[in-house]
Amino acid sequence: MYQYMIVDVFTDTPLAGNPVAVLLDATGLSTDQMQSLAVETNLSETTFVLPPQGTADVRVRIFTPTRELPFAGHPTLGTAVALAHLRERRTLVMETMMGDVEFTFQRDGGRALTARMRQPVPTWEPYEHAATLAEGLGVAPAEPVVYAYRNGPRHVLFPVRDIEELSGLRPDLRVLSTLPDMSAFCFVGVGTHWRARMFSPAYGVVEDAATGSAAGPLAVHLARHGRTDHGRQIEIRQGVEMGRPSTMTATAWGQGDRFDAVEVAGAAVVVGRGEFLIDGVEGGGPA
Structure with missing residues (x-):
């Protein structure tokens, strides 16, 4: 037993x-x-x-x-x-x-x-199938380059324009299932407050209520692009559209594109x- x-x-x-x-x-x-x-x-x-x-x-x-x-x-x-x-x-x-x-x-x-x-601490690179991912999500990315971050699983951080667009996503899972070894982590927000949804047929998850391994990369991504400060804690809400609201915090310490530590926290x-x-x-x- x-x-x-x-x-x-x-x-x-x-x-x-x-x-x-x-x-x-x-x-x-x-x-x-x-x-x-x-x-x-x-x-x-x-x-x-x-x-x-x-x-x-x-x-x-x-x-x-x-x-x-x-x-x-x-x-x-x-x-x-x-x-x-x-x-x-x-x-x-x-x-x-x-x-x-x-x-x-x-x-x-x-x-x-x-x-x-x-x-x-994740590594990152531009995502090679961004156009197919956008087709599967049904929206264009809100930033010119879509990045994939890896800290074990591979998370593609896909920016959307507002919460209405995020909540309205109805991804074509047939298209997403053609993209191997990745999750689509869609996000929007400003300052220290962010919202997210995650879809990953490749990992056997239609939609995830809280993706802690993507929270750290999001903090890294935002600091890299000057949308938050290095060492500043952000809050990420996920699972709202699923009726399973989740709250994560994430902090990335470093300077420029060099990161020394990533921390994610939450209750359970x-x-x-x-x-x-x-x-x-x-x-x-x-x-």
Whole structure:
């Protein structure tokens, strides 16, 4: 039997934010079984906690319904909060395929915990299929160049003109599904307040309620283009159109096009517990 928690991430309200299923000890599961369990939960991501291979406290593997991701934002933050609920922690170091990710926690006496994580600093380049992406979204980008950022997953930051245009997006998923290894992170805002939506048939996610791994790249993008200051925290609201409102904060420190650190933070709340009864499934073994 494999125990799990369901955590709603980037919210302090149950049944809002972006849910993640966290298998608290996945020792003995094969990669194929992890992928099958990610299909079974039918959430945007499912995580699997394992003993660390290095000096971190835990190792975590992250699966969408279609693939494994080397890093993702809301699943890692939700996993960290789940583990902090099991044993009171002030800090946690999590081993991912993109390196170790550090978390610090803030408790407010309620069910929710706020976690801050240092993300991998992304790389970026102009996106080579911007015209096809615009066709699939049904709108032209509000900036002359569309950039793809990678910090594990590849997020294409697609600027739109106003909140009405953002909320009115009805993407053609047949077109978006032809674009491999990417999510379309559509955004609009000014100063420290931003709104976003994310679509990614390539990652098995029609629309995502909160994309923490894109929040850090957005802070980097805005600082690079002088739309916010380096080291200034921004707030990102996502999931509004899905009825799953989420709030993330992100900060990027550096100068010009050089970035030294990226931090993303938000609250999360445990909303469910259970167990998968899969002992003895053929093909099991060490992950």
